[in-house]
Amino acid sequence: MHPAAEHSPLGKSSEYIATYTPSLLFPIARTAKWAELGLSAETLPYTGVDFWNCYELSWLLPSGKPVVAIGEFAIPADSPNIIESKSFKLYLNSLNQTPFASQAELVTTLENDLSAAAGKLVGVKIRSLKAIEGEGIVALPGVCIDDLDIRISNYDRPQPELLRCDESRIVEEALHSHLLKSNCPVTSQPDWGSVAIEYRGPALDHASFLAYLVSFRQHSDFHEHCVERIFMDLQRLLNPQTLTVYARYVRRGGLDINPYRSTQRLTMGNGRLARQ
Missing domain, CATH: 3.30.1130.10 (GTP cyclohydrolase I, C-terminal domain/NADPH-dependent 7-cyano-7-deazaguanine reductase, N-terminal domain)
Structure with missing residues (x-):
């Protein structure tokens, strides 16, 4: 087990909070696993990204009407931390009953919270179901x-x-x-x-x-x-x-x-x- 994972909400009973709670995010430092591979933040031989796709993203308009969409989050591979997945889900669920003045305000909120947890700027896109449907599925190369x-x-x-x-x-x-x-x-x-x-x-x-x-x-x-x-x-x-x-x-x-x-x-x- 990762030395920090035992303190995360993963594998434990959790209260599902439906109003905005950024403190739910649980970062886990990458350094321990890098060290297992003989690496450090200064010696990474690769560049890259971790794409997270959220299919249960929902929030409220100022009128109280809910919105559903797909969230795409790009976490840099050299960020100091990963974000533990259950804490990520709990955090996203906390948006369900939270009103935002605009989608742009939601994007800014997500960028700020996720970047603070990861320790580096996280890219955020919110995409409509229609856009995702139009793309279909892809095949791996080769x-x-x-x-x-x-x-x-x-x-x-x-x-x-x-x-x-x-x-x-x-x-x-x-x-x-x-x-x-x-x-x-x-x-x-x-x-x-x-x-x-x-x-x-x-x-x-x-x-x-x-x-x-x-x-x-x-x-x-x-x-x-x-x-x-x-x-x-x-x-x-x-x-x-x-x-x-x-x-x-x-x-x-x-x-x-x-x-x-x-x-x-x-x-x-x-x-x-x-x-x-």
């Missing part, structure tokens, strides 16, 4: 490796020793899998996700990569830390010229979390997958 034949029997920890590559062959390719699963480090509830990588470097053995991803199946960690671990294990194996790793997780409690990590400064999309 080759899906899920049909490869593998054998694996240990699921308790990520196993980077399973990874193989051909150093004599340099490739540029994109791979993805829908078989990523890990567990919440507090409640042990399953977290289901799809993961994609894009890289240029020594050719990664696809079957070994799939076996490695499946080895996360009983591993307990937050979404952001799983993606960072995958990034670092591939970085150490391949020493690639470029590397991007991201995951799209299935929503829980009306929120999905989608961490992106890359050696390049990319414009990262937030397209919704079929399971989202």
